[in-house]
Amino acid sequence: MVEKAGLRERKKQRTRQALTEAAIRLFEDRGYDQVTVAEIADAAEVSPRTFFLHFQTKEDVLLANADVRVDLALEVIAEHRAGERLPDVLVRVTDQMIFNAWDHDLPSGLAALRARLAASEPSLQARLLQRYLTAQAELAPALQRAFPDDLDTTMASALVGAMVGAVGAAALTALRRGDGPDEVRDAMRQAMALVARSVT
Known part of the structure; x- marks a missing residue:
């Protein structure tokens, strides 16, 4: 059970990392105002729903x-x-x-x-x-x-x-x-x- 919890936590951290890195790239390339949550999620290859499981708002990234x-x-x-x-x-x-x-x-x-x-x-x-x-x-x-x-x-x-x-x-x-x-x-x-x- 501990091993599964550790695996889940590592997966969660990888997803947060992917979202953060995608947001950084998009903000740098296109400007903060021009980037949507859906575009960040798409660039990280997750759903917008997954984005909101990790961050409440675009600012929180x-x-x-x-x-x-x-x-x-x-x-x-x-x-x-x-x-x-x-x-x-x-x-x-x-x-x-x-x-x-x-x-x-x-x-x-x-x-x-x-x-x-x-x-x-x-x-x-x-x-x-x-x-x-x-x-x-x-x-x-x-x-x-x-x-x-x-x-x-x-x-x-x-x-x-x-x-x-x-x-x-x-x-x-x-x-x-x-x-x-x-x-x-x-x-x-x-x-x-x-x-x-x-x-x-």
Whole structure:
């Protein structure tokens, strides 16, 4: 039974990957507004119904790994070591988010495409903002529970907002500048280090 579940999960991941890669190609070739969900599904050789089993909207294809990043951050926070300092946990959270979940987004061009489209597509801007707010709502309580002596609810929310904002802004700036994957990762880590230094 475990083997079947593993097989199903791998198939699901392959389908998501195929949809994401098809969307990237189509958006790059024809422009975001000119591409429909049906065309993305067709290019990935699946049905539109299958598309909607994996993504709610066309915008969500561009945010394919956002939930993975949040889950990784929540794991790091929940499993922090006894006596580990808050700034060190924040740095580890960022490392996990960057080096695990961004491994596909940066080399595939998804991150760069998302950055370009975020500057011009109102629907994607709205979805990105919604995703940021959702991530903050999940991460702040987890961080406050992990460090109740250091953070109250307000300060946990402020810290997560600073972290998400700084890392996201650094990534977008580096991507728009045309930096490669390694430079984008470095920019994100430097932004997180700046936030971590502000935590006493």
